[in-house]
Amino acid sequence: MDTKMPAVISTAQGLRDVELPVPTPGARDLLVRVHAVSVNPVDHKVRRGGGDKVLGWDAAGVVVAVGSEVSLFTPGDEVYYAGSIDRPGTNARLHLVDERIVGHKPRSLSFAAAAALPLTTITAWETLFDRFRLDAGSTGTLLVLGAAGGVGSMVIQLARALTGLRVVGSASRDESRTWALDLGAHDVVGHDDLPEGVDYIFSPNTGAPGLIERFARILRPGGAITAIDEPEGLDLLPLKAKSISFHWELMFTRPLFQTPDMIAQHELLDRVADLVDAGTIRSTLTTQLSPIDAATLTRAHEMVEGGHMVGKVVVAEPLQ
Numbered sequence: 001m002d003t004k005m006p007a008v009i010s011t012a013q014g015l016r017d018v019e020l021p022v023p024t025p026g027a028r029d030l031l032v033r034v035h036a037v038s039v040n041p042v043d044h045k046v047r048r049g050g051g052d053k054v055l056g057w058d059a060a061g062v063v064v065a066v067g068s069e070v071s072l073f074t075p076g077d078e079v080y081y082a083g084s085i086d087r088p089g090t091n092a093r094l095h096l097v098d099e100r101i102v103g104h105k106p107r108s109l110s111f112a113a114a115a116a117l118p119l120t121t122i123t124a125w126e127t128l129f130d131r132f133r134l135d136a137g138s139t140g141t142l143l144v145l146g147a148a149g150g151v152g153s154m155v156i157q158l159a160r161a162l163t164g165l166r167v168v169g170s171a172s173r174d175e176s177r178t179w180a181l182d183l184g185a186h187d188v189v190g191h192d193d194l195p196e197g198v199d200y201i202f203s204p205n206t207g208a209p210g211l212i213e214r215f216a217r218i219l220r221p222g223g224a225i226t227a228i229d230e231p232e233g234l235d236l237l238p239l240k241a242k243s244i245s246f247h248w249e250l251m252f253t254r255p256l257f258q259t260p261d262m263i264a265q266h267e268l269l270d271r272v273a274d275l276v277d278a279g280t281i282r283s284t285l286t287t288q289l290s291p292i293d294a295a296t297l298t299r300a301h302e303m304v305e306g307g308h309m310v311g312k313v314v315v316a317e318p319l320q
């Protein structure tokens, strides 16, 4: 096998095409030939943090080599995964990832359509089933803010497929409103026009002034919020009178801390692959660009940084 591979790194001057050494798998690592990656807001957050880094925390590809203790995959398997924030990202031809956070790619999807899913799927799944502890018997109303965004799109679909909740999304434009309704939202409201009497709130944009007070007003007593962003100086006291619980969700927690239940991410990605192949969940891919190089990834980053994505942008090798 080649000892060097093409990759894209972020530098102070922007993204740059480089050649890097091919990495060697650790005991539970897969070496994956990357065919498609998606871009998430975390890419530009890490980019703004400085330093020369390989970005990219979503990929679909083929396993080409495995570590000595790998038991879930063999070379030739098609996979999709997000990876971990404490390791180099997926913007490279060959990439290492711990098998416990990798799923088998949905058979019915192209590499590009599969690459749109993992990071947002893990975030949405952990929000609904680990933070809110919902199940098929759950009822009440879930408010999904930023409903057409990458994560919101998966929260809507998973909530509709696997719970009995009424799902209300928020969107500010015709295009995003229509997308959220198509994915299964029962209703869509404006970001600042939130309905009263909800039980659960998914919040990707918690820093807006006065938002916690608004959440306290519209949630029922005993309601719950899961936030996934990094609002500064959050005051949660307004939630006390109604005994509202507030959860953080970070989809990198399991790999970052190597938690004993880390393999839950493998299991949920496999479960969602089955739901996709059954036609219950669909890919959120809306824009596909190629090839995987610095110029194309720069375009994709600009789209995501605009803050008004509908679904996901994926950068793939030609013909994926």
Ligand SMILES: NC(=O)c1ccc[n+]([C@@H]2O[C@H](COP(=O)([O-])OP(=O)(O)OC[C@H]3O[C@@H](n4cnc5c(N)ncnc54)[C@H](OP(=O)(O)O)[C@@H]3O)[C@@H](O)[C@H]2O)c1
Pocket (backbone or CB within 6 Å): 040, 041, 042, 119, 120, 123, 145, 146, 147, 148, 149, 150, 151, 152, 170, 171, 172, 173, 176, 177, 191, 204, 205, 208, 227, 228, 229, 230, 249, 250, 251, 252, 304, 307, 308, 309, 310, 311
């Ligand atoms: N903690 C975690 O594990 C985790 C995981 C994934 C993402 N995140 C973070 O969560 C955030 C969202 O991620 P994403 O991938 O879903 O982003 P995204 O796809 O870029 O989100 C775009 C969506 O945001 C909506 N939006 C714009 N202004 C809004 C507002 N004031 N309130 C609510 N929604 C608004 C837009 O709707 P309109 O166009 O209709 O206005 C658009 O559909 C980012 O900050 C990201 O870094 C965290």
